[in-house]
Amino acid sequence: MTGDEAEPFTYNGGIVKPGETQNIRYGISETYLGDPVRIPVTIINGEHPGPTIFLSAAAHGDELNGIEVVREVAYDWNHEELHGTIVCMPVLNVPGFLAQQRYLPIYDRDLNRSFPGREDSTSAKRMADQIYRNFLEPCDLGIDFHTSTRGRTNMLHVRADMQDPDVARLARAFGSNVIISSSGPSGALRREASEGGAPTITIEMGEAHRFQRNFIDQALEGVMSVFAEYNLHPDDPVKWPGWRTVIDDEKEKTWLRADAGGLVEMHYDRGSLVYEGTPICSITNPFKTEREIVEAPFTGLLVGVLENPVVYPGNPLCHIVELNADTRRALKRDRAHAETEGDVQPPGYVGAPELGEQ
Structure with missing residues (x-):
């Protein structure tokens, strides 16, 4: 996770050296016309050594609150003293985002049931494979942002496998009042990333098809708390929410x-x-x-x-x-x-x- 010196972040086709920030549009598929389907990715590599964390949103294309959380961390926060690397992916499901629908328009597949993907499988799994190999697998931990599905709304809470000590540490660091514990469904980003060695949690907040400022601000506080816990921003405080309950999803x-x-x-x-x-x-x-x-x-x-x-x-x-x-x-x-x-x-x-x- 960490060494004596900061290391470059590499992906297929590029490298981000310590002290550098790159905004890229990375091709993960093609349209019916052969045009590239590209996801926006910002990689911020600090000058100081530390863990590599990914922040992802809009695996379901109509879930928008997390997009603004990831964008503000990437573009509005001061990372001059960053210890580690941040991989920011505000829109994973670009086809769904463009259509403003939950699933990939291609055969109505769920990108968030397709990880870690496979390069010779369905269109959804091929996209998931490109995302996973290049931007999730190299990370040490991750936060995946979601909202409720259309027609429902959630209070902000964390979903995490609390039986995994590394995932539990991350979940508690986020500082939410409610944590719902489960391993997550097969193919879900948080489950597959965690099983692949990068403890990952899901943040649920609000409803689809809108930005809700109160949820965005709460989530930003949670990200700041995680950065403090893992010394990405060593001077920030770890958040205690005042009260907390951990719920076993199965019981x-x-x-x-x-x-x-x-x-x-x-x-x-x-x-x-x-x-x-x-x-x-x-x-x-x-x-x-x-x-x-x-x-x-x-x-x-x-x-x-x-x-x-x-x-x-x-x-x-x-x-x-x-x-x-x-x-x-x-x-x-x-x-x-x-x-x-x-x-x-x-x-x-x-x-x-x-x-x-x-």
Whole structure:
């Protein structure tokens, strides 16, 4: 990871020496007309030795918040005292980004289920292979930015394999309140990069098709904390979020799904603390003659909620994670302090009713 002297970063076709920054457009495929499909990559190689980290976004082409996080780290931050190398890839799925859709338009394939790729396989796996071999495999760690899929929204949280000590260190360094632990699906960038030797986490935040400044700023604080933890920016502080819960994806999280089709009225937004038995949302038919109330099955935090207010039976309504009593108390103290200081609360936070003991 580190040596006595800074080392050059090499990729197929180029080299970035210590103290240099390069903006490149790297060809990973071709269009139907034979024109190159090129991803933008910025490589910042510090004069001082240190780890190599990648920051990636828009593996799903309509997930935009992470693009701005990666761009601001690359172009707005001062890296004069950088110890190590930063590989910034703000748009991985260029065809999807141009079409403003989640998947690659080519046969509707998911780039984020195609890693580490294969050079003689499908178009998606060939693209993933080019990205992986040139810009992911040479790195020591990575952060992959995502948002919720269209029609839903997430509070900012980390997804990471907390059974892997190196991944767990990175996840905690990011400084989020919520970490959801799982190895991730086969072919996902974070899973394949981690198994390939570069501990990687996914950051979920907000919704598709937009820039949301509050999430972008939170994520930038998280990146700064990671840079401090790994001494890329040794003078920056490591962030403690005030409270934290780590959720086992296989045991503790719950997606609440609709048992009836209709129009949905959400009573709480992402980031809300809801108590067992609290009506989270209601589903009605067009005439409002039938109503189904969906209640919280336990006391927990709404990590994600529906934005598009129409459902079929079986469609997801919200993503709720259980909080123990100690975590609830810490959350309440944190939000009460923020309210006293006049800080902006997370979306969906409604103040005193959620702070009352129940």
